[in-house]
Amino acid sequence: MDWSAIWLSVRLAAATTLVLLATGIPLAYWIVYSPRRWKFLVEAVVALPLVLPPTVLGFYVLIAIGPLSPVGRAYARVAGHGLPFTFEGLLIASVLYSMPFAVQPFTAEFASVDRRLLEASWSLGVSRLATFRRVVIPLSVRGLVTGIVLSFAHTLGEFGVVLMVGGNLPGVTRTVSISIYDSVQSLDYAAASRTSLLLLIVSFVILASTYSLQRSVWLKPRH
């Protein structure tokens, strides 16, 4: 089995999930509570990866971080190498690609918190940010867990975007799905089957444990 590919996929999925947790929560907060009329545009952009072919997304990311764009040139000047075909470039693409899988559950859960709880908190002198931390986050544990798990599982299995942005460099950008593709290309069906089965089992276990957790009462006490 291609353990370096598995390890790379796990690292990429973990890093992507962390970045999405850090960026997705403020973004979802903004989508739920902002009075801006044009926020539907932001929601549409966040949801794009759900319908766009991964190759299209990957193509644009490749252009955006490559030497043709100011961003890519600036990064290359600072880091000494370009972003395409590196782990960092892969991470940027993964974050964008998995964005809706984190932001949408976050948004749905934040929006479901009774607004009067927030008003009660504000009237007790607690700031909007502290209210979000003390009331909204604890009542949104299900949505946060769902978003985290879906981001992780989704990144673990991504293929098209990786191929476009990362290529196929062993230990750097060759993830599990690329490795399976390679095995099949070289007619090594046994290796492909082992890795595929592993990915299938891991994905199933993650999702099954998430759904079972969501059923339990302690996550969100209901009246």
Place this chain on the structure above:
Amino acid sequence: MAEAASLKAGPDGCALHLAVTQRFAAGFAIDASFDIDLRPGSILVFFGPSGAGKTTILRLVAGLERPDAGTIQFGDEVWCDTTRGLWQPPQSRHIGLVFQDPTLFPHLTVRRNITYGIGVRPRSDPAPSERVRPRSDPVLSVAEIERMLGIGDLGNRYPRALSGGEAQRVALARALAPDPRLLLLDEPFAALDAPARVRLRRDVRTLLQTTGTPAILVTHDRTEALAMGDTMAVVIGGRVRQVGAVDAVFGRPADAGIAAALGIDAVLPARVVASSGGVIEISVNDVRLHVAEREPVSPGDLVHACIRAEDVTIETRASGQASTRNHLDARIVSIASEGPIDRVTLDCGFAIDALITRRSREELQLAPGARVTAAIKATSVHLVPRL
């Protein structure tokens, strides 16, 4: 300037000044203004029909709604002044807020719900608030508030394990624990069953008088307004139509629309004189009335006596024996025709209306100035004890 004069509160009281307009998409609009002095521990009732805008005005006071234009001032603090661009968010108004439903934080225990707002000082806390009332030394500790509300044993429970009445008591304790300068109550008793409602009204009254916290109570329930209110603002169609002491507003509605919103009864401030054998004797302006006992009262209690105009009959000479308990000497003040019905306003030591048919009026030859007897059955007088 009349406005400035009315803002001068007594040494203990706090003036609330509000003059705001706010339009909503559905066409509903608030255009409300009033000045009132909120004495410590007193209750201002926002009274009016459902959908009149009472709750919206309360939310404007709380800072949960922002008016399109206008000013809100409490004591010497400006909470909102759109012309000067001043705005205090709800966090810095130091208010307590209780909704119709308890809306407790479901993930926190009762104890942590109650202490949620304690020790929270917004970073931008304005110094002027300290002038209005020192908050460093609350009158009641949390334990005392819990005890007075009878929820001392519930501390470790979660809100989902509480009855409706218990949960609303916890919500009250949560609002009062940080020692707010003004308590805002949005129909807080409406969702409770009758016995729980009556008990909680009494406890709230006691608590407010102990802490000296003034309160605004939104209600569309006359009994509640009469039992709990010291002053009232009648809200109809998004406007504050009349402001004053509860007795004064019920006694002298400013116009027919307000009278209709208040209901058709005469509401008379009265005192219980005696109670025996199921009959209560009350004194209204030194006129004695007999009332059938429906709920227990004691001599000395202050009550409102409510009498419907159609329950008042007019006799031209004292009849011999009748079951009617109250026969009062009266003078006809005026007679107004309402279609086939005439509204006869009587002065029998207090003002009261009688509704009679035009035919009766003609047969009895009633005219303003005539001396008559007003008869009121003891069972037609409804007492609302004042809390």
